[in-house]
Amino acid sequence: MTLDPNTDLTFTRTLRAPRPLLWECWTSPRHIPHFFVPAPHKVAACEIDLRPGGRFNTTFEVDGQEMRNDGVILEAVEGERLVFTDAYTEGWKPNPDPFMTAIVEFADDGAGGTRYTATARHRSAEARERHEAMGFHGGWTTVAEQLERYAQSLRAEA
Template sequence: MILDPETDLSFTRTLNAPRALLWACWTTPEHIRHFFVPKPYGIDSCEIDLRVGGRFNTVMNIDGQLMANQGVYLEIIPQERLVFTDTYTEGWKPAADPFMTAIVDFADAEGGGTTYTATARHRSAEARKGHEDMGFFDGWGTVATQLEAYARSLM
């Protein structure tokens, strides 16, 4: 994948968990609740219809404020790649104010771990900068750390 430094944010990390387990965590609503937002914040609900065009909806709880996020899957390659966006909602209805498209890649790493890459694609350089200023690297890095810890608790 070719990144556009004007509109894309991305990082790669090796996680000490097998990719099949990380995939299960990313594709199961009950698992999403354990890692998807940096603690102490949480997920109050999650709906997944794991197919292209299927819904990926979450409700985040940020200090008691509920933030609904509705989106759809654009690409699904089992145990390799998930692409989802809030640009559309289920039924390919355009969102009024989309934020980003997320790409999560999983590849085998030495020792049974997983090379995990998270990418956020934005509509504009301004939207990308806003996400970076909001704490993309710290936030998504924390999510990766929480994902690894949660997945290891399931082993």
Template sequence: MNLDPKTDLTFTRTINAPVSLLWECWTTPKHIKNFFVPKPHSVDDCEIDLRVGGRFNTVMNVDGNQMVNEGVYLEVEEGKRLVFTDTYSEDWKPAADPFMTAIIEFEDDGNGGTTYTATARHRTSDARQTHEEMGFFDGWGTVATQLEEYAKTLE
């Protein structure tokens, strides 16, 4: 994948949990609720239809405000890669004001852990900058830490 520094944000981290467990966490609504947004924020609801064109909908609670995010999977490569976007919702309904496409990649690190890469691709450099200023690296880094901590409770 060729990243464009003008529109893309990405980071890679080693997570001390096997790929299969992280995949399960990212593809199961009850697990998403435990790591998907930085605490003290939360996910109040999550719906997943894990297939290309299937829904990935969340309702996040941020400081008491519910934020509905409807999206769709663009790519599902079992145990390796999830690509989802808010550009469309289920049945390819275009969104009025899309924000990003997320790419989550998992690779066995050879030591029982996972090389985890999270990428956010944006339509414009302004959207990318907004996301970085919102705290992409801290926020998505916190999510990765919460994912690791939560996965440990499932082992």
């Protein structure tokens, strides 16, 4: 994938959790509320139909306000790559005000962990700039840290 610095934001880090477990966390509605938004914000609801064209819907609670974000899955390569967008909702209905397309990639790091890359693609440089100013790097880093802690807690329970 060729990144466009004008419209794309991305970061990569190594998470101390196995790739299959991180994949399960990202693709199961029961896991999403445990890491998907930076605390203290919350995921109030999540629906996932894990197939191209299937729904990826979330409802957030941010500062006492509910924010619904409906989207679709564009690609799901088990254990490797999840791509979803709010440019469309289920049934390929266009969203009048889309924000981004998210690409989450997983690769073994060779030491039992996972090389984790999150990319946000935007329709314009202005949208990318807004997302960066909102705190893309800090927010997605926090989400990755929460994901790592949550996945580790699941391993401890097993």
